[in-house]
Amino acid sequence: MIELRNVSKTYPNGTKGLNNINLTFEKGEFIVIVGLSGAGKSTLLRSINRLHEITEGDILIEGKSITSAKGAALRRIRRDIGMVFQSFNLVKRSSVIRNVLAGRVGYHSGFRTLFGFPKEDINLALQALGRVNIAEKAYIRADQLSGGQQQRVAIARVLAQEAKIILADEPVASLDPLTTKQVMDDLKKINQELGITTIVNLHYIDLAREYATRIVGLRAGEVVFDGPVAEATDEKFAEIYGRPIQEDELLGESAV
Amino acid sequence: MNTQAPPTLPKPPSKLKHILTAVIVVLLLWASAVQTETSLGKLYNGLPNMWDLIEEMFPPNWAYFDNIAGPMLDTIRMAIAGTTFGAIIAIPFSILAASNMIRSPWIYQIFRFILNLLRTIPDLLLAAIFVAIFGLGILPGVLALAVFSIGLIAKLTYESLETIDNGPLEAMTSVGASKLQWISFGVVPQILPHFISYVLYTFEINVRAAAVLGLVGAGGIGLFYEKTLGFLEYDKTNSIILLTLAAVLVIDYISTKLREKLL
Numbered sequence: 001m002i003e004l005r006n007v008s009k010t011y012p013n014g015t016k017g018l019n020n021i022n023l024t025f026e027k028g029e030f031i032v033i034v035g036l037s038g039a040g041k042s043t044l045l046r047s048i049n050r051l052h053e054i055t056e057g058d059i060l061i062e063g064k065s066i067t068s069a070k071g072a073a074l075r076r077i078r079r080d081i082g083m084v085f086q087s088f089n090l091v092k093r094s095s096v097i098r099n100v101l102a103g104r105v106g107y108h109s110g111f112r113t114l115f116g117f118p119k120e121d122i123n124l125a126l127q128a129l130g131r132v133n134i135a136e137k138a139y140i141r142a143d144q145l146s147g148g149q150q151q152r153v154a155i156a157r158v159l160a161q162e163a164k165i166i167l168a169d170e171p172v173a174s175l176d177p178l179t180t181k182q183v184m185d186d187l188k189k190i191n192q193e194l195g196i197t198t199i200v201n202l203h204y205i206d207l208a209r210e211y212a213t214r215i216v217g218l219r220a221g222e223v224v225f226d227g228p229v230a231e232a233t234d235e236k237f238a239e240i241y242g243r244p245i246q247e248d249e250l251l252g253e254s255a256v
Numbered sequence: 257m258n259t260q261a262p263p264t265l266p267k268p269p270s271k272l273k274h275i276l277t278a279v280i281v282v283l284l285l286w287a288s289a290v291q292t293e294t295s296l297g298k299l300y301n302g303l304p305n306m307w308d309l310i311e312e313m314f315p316p317n318w319a320y321f322d323n324i325a326g327p328m329l330d331t332i333r334m335a336i337a338g339t340t341f342g343a344i345i346a347i348p349f350s351i352l353a354a355s356n357m358i359r360s361p362w363i364y365q366i367f368r369f370i371l372n373l374l375r376t377i378p379d380l381l382l383a384a385i386f387v388a389i390f391g392l393g394i395l396p397g398v399l400a401l402a403v404f405s406i407g408l409i410a411k412l413t414y415e416s417l418e419t420i421d422n423g424p425l426e427a428m429t430s431v432g433a434s435k436l437q438w439i440s441f442g443v444v445p446q447i448l449p450h451f452i453s454y455v456l457y458t459f460e461i462n463v464r465a466a467a468v469l470g471l472v473g474a475g476g477i478g479l480f481y482e483k484t485l486g487f488l489e490y491d492k493t494n495s496i497i498l499l500t501l502a503a504v505l506v507i508d509y510i511s512t513k514l515r516e517k518l519l
């Protein structure tokens with residue numbers, strides 16, 4: 001369970017990134033956060049694993065405050081939160097399996113990981129790659145893969161991490177419609193089969209409706225909508241966006 | 257077609273800056289020549305001497321190669337040892353000097369200052385200082401090259417470190433990596449080819465530098481330059497020059513090829 005209590009973020013120049021956000025995410029939910037760019041979607045997501053610091057309020061992960069955690073305690077909380085990025089964030093010169101194994105480092109001491117990983121970890125990494133259907137690519141360099149494949153490696157990294165929560169920050173923004181569907185299907189499958197709480201930032205409204213169990217709408221750093229997909233009508237989206245839905249906010253029929 | 261000229265034609269930029277630059281360069285050249293008492297006449301008068309010297313250098317004394325093969329190998333060994341020690345010490349220095357590795361400007365500015373300081377000391381001066389401390393021999397040469405290598409390798413490496421992709425570093429933070437894991441999984445694979453390339457490049461420079469360190473008594477082939485020049489045995493000096501040239505060319509060639517493969 002993730003709880004955001006009165007979370008605000010003010011940038012040093014005075015801009016409000018997040019304004020008094022109160023949200024609770026239950027285990028196993030598939031939440032999609034929508035909003036215009038600049039509405040604070042990315043800031044909100046990155047606050048949850050503290051890649052961004054918040055200036056007010058508190059964020060609790062399974063009852064433990066990540067806001068006040070330090071050092072090893074902070075790393076221990078982060079170990080349970082996997083993150084998938086828009087630009088994949090793989091080490092391109094490293095092999096696919098080494099990128100996936102990077103998800104395991106939180107389970108070992110720094111000294112131990114200098115000398116490779118135990119057999120179980122390697123098996124776990126291979127299984128994770130198998131789950132996203134690219135096990136045969138394990139020993140080639142990450143930069144040899146296509147964008148969609150690289151994003152699946154990033155998802156495998158999160159799986160190997162055995163995260164209880166997955167945060168995905170615009171995971172499909174740099175992918176074509178077909179690979180978009182594959183990656184979203186992978187995320188959905190993992191969410192359903194393993195019961196991992198998944199929070200995704202998305203730009204496309206139809207994609208949000210198709211995959212989410214719950215939609216959160218942000219506007220200017222405030223929550224303006226929070227409810228199940230059924231309630232997220234076109235009118236509601238127009239409210240979130242402050243204007244009618246535009247053509248480029250729909251991925252289109254081809255992929256969906 | 258519109259044949260009328262536009263109402264305001266752009267003016268060509270003034271040439272004054274270029275002319276002034278040229279005048280300043282010529283003035284500096286002339287003033288330096290006067291101050292150092294350089295003249296073309298002297299150069300002309302010296303030409304026969306130069307020719308005599310070159311005549312005495314040829315043919316090179318081929319038999320002398322046997323005497324200098326050992327010191328030449330010593331020179332290369334000095335360069336290898338100096339570069340290796342320098343490279344190892346340069347690793348923490350480059351991390352501590354990079355602003356994306358260490359957030360505190362206090363720390364990275366101090367380390368940058370140290371690196372700048374190291375690079376301003378000429379290697380011959382370093383060697384002379386170490387000779388004064390440790391006495392004649394190879395050790396002061398190795399130490400001088402090591403100190404020089406730290407400055408060069410760490411400077412090049414920290415500048416490359418600051419341009420690495422931040423994405424993987426963010427990913428390592430998000431999986432809960434410790435600082436050591438953050439560096440070994442996020443930083444090392446990105447920087448390693450650059451680092452090795454800089455080490456090889458520094459090794460090339462060090463072989464050349466090591467060849468003259470002997471002049472101040474820091475071991476290697478340089479000592480023999482001084483000896484043969486002192487005894488006016490120019491044919492032997494020529495042998496040393498040829499051997500050094502051959503060694504440097506071979507090492508540069510191998511190192512350049514290796515560096516091409518790396519990046």
